[in-house]
Amino acid sequence: MTSNAPCANPTKVNSNTKTITIVTTVIPTVSISTTATTICAGTNLTFTASPGNGGSAPTYQWKINGTNIGSPSTTATFQ
Secondary structure, three states: EOOOOOOOOOOOOOOOOOOOOOOOOOOOEEEEEEOOOOOOOOOOOEEEEEOOOOOOOOOOOOOEOOEEEEEOOOOOEEE
């Protein structure tokens, strides 16, 4: 480090080396799947969310027409 202060003495100092690690930005994604191949009226349908780049503990909030339903979970069952 170099000082530009007029009365600095010394004007240059050294310190311990510090390493900075730069981590690239990741974009989180989610895939939603169901095992059902046929959907009938009145039948429950379960969806499962699988995260990509979601960190160590991603959370989810399922919605129907913009309204939160159920507790945050990787699965949601709808009828």
